[in-house]
Amino acid sequence: MPLIQVKTSVSQPESNVVDSLLTTLSAKLAQHLGKPESYVMTSFDADVKMTFAGSFDPVCYLEIKSVGSMSSQQTKSMSEDFCQVVEDTLGG
Structure with a gap:
């Protein structure tokens, strides 16, 4: 099953924002892979402590x-x- 995981250091957005993001990514992943969306799984984690290039x-x-x-x-x-x-x- 295709899976797209999103992890971010930003604060948890409102539920409707996350829902919209995940449904959009689900449809796009199915399209890119040429697989039925019924097989696609998505996940979202906010407030994850992360660094990039030594910066928070x-x-x-x-x-x-x-x-x-x-x-x-x-x-x-x-x-x-x-x-x-x-x-x-x-x-961004």
């Missing part, structure tokens, strides 16, 4: 798992798409 500035980490392989072009396209969705939803 707001940061987000996305992880995608799926059975089978993904081409480098596919992962590039997904990275661009998902990062834009997260930035638009949570701010």
Whole structure:
């Protein structure tokens, strides 16, 4: 089953924001992988203590798992798409 996990250091957004983010990512992951959305799982964790480049500035980490392989072009396209969705939803 495809899975997209979102972990961020930002404070927990309102429930409707998280719901919108997860449903958008679910649909997009299914589309990118060509699999039914009924197989896709999503998760979201906020307030995670994280650093990037030695800084505690707001940061987000996305992880995608799926059975089978993904081409480098596919992962590039997904990275661009998902990062834009997260930035638009949570701010950047």
